[in-house]
Amino acid sequence: MSTALKQVFNKDRTFRPKRKFEPGTQRFELLLMDWIEVQINNEHIFPTNVGTPFPKTFMQVAKKILSRLFRVFVHVYIHHFDRVSQMGAEAHVNTCYKHFYYFVTELSLIDHKELEPLKEMTSRMCH
Incomplete structure (x- = not known):
């Protein structure tokens, strides 16, 4: 490390x-x-060998990773979206966010309270 x-x-x-x-x-x-x-x-968290069980903390770690990645989306949308648009990447970032949002909500991987910062935009984009 x-x-x-x-x-x-x-x-x-x-x-x-x-x-x-x-x-x-x-x-x-x-x-x-x-x-x-x-x-x-870390193979203790994300085992790569068939038959190796996932640890009891797997979901906790996965949810924490996804929660932190959501914060990156929040930062990008709030502070850098004008630059994203200037680069012509708006559709790409929006598609990436939609896939992320549908994944974490379908599998209940992020608490809905944590999704509040982008709630308005998400409701327009994903519902």
Whole structure:
């Protein structure tokens, strides 16, 4: 594990930066993506061998990852969507968000209260 990642893990290996980073800053986003990659590559959490059982904490970890990814969508839509539109990527980001939204809501992976920041946009886009 990189030194930078060791600086943001708590004892329980959750992503809680020991140093304060403003959520939405590039440094925060990069550390978050690194943390997610570490979780996904951890064979104790995401086993790759057939017959290896998933741990009891699997759903908890998966939900935490998805919850944090939702916050990235919130940040992009609130702070960077004008740039996304300028690049002509609006339809791509919207499609990615819709797939994400349908996935997490269909399987109840994110509490509806956590989805509040994009509720209005989501209701126009997904309902």
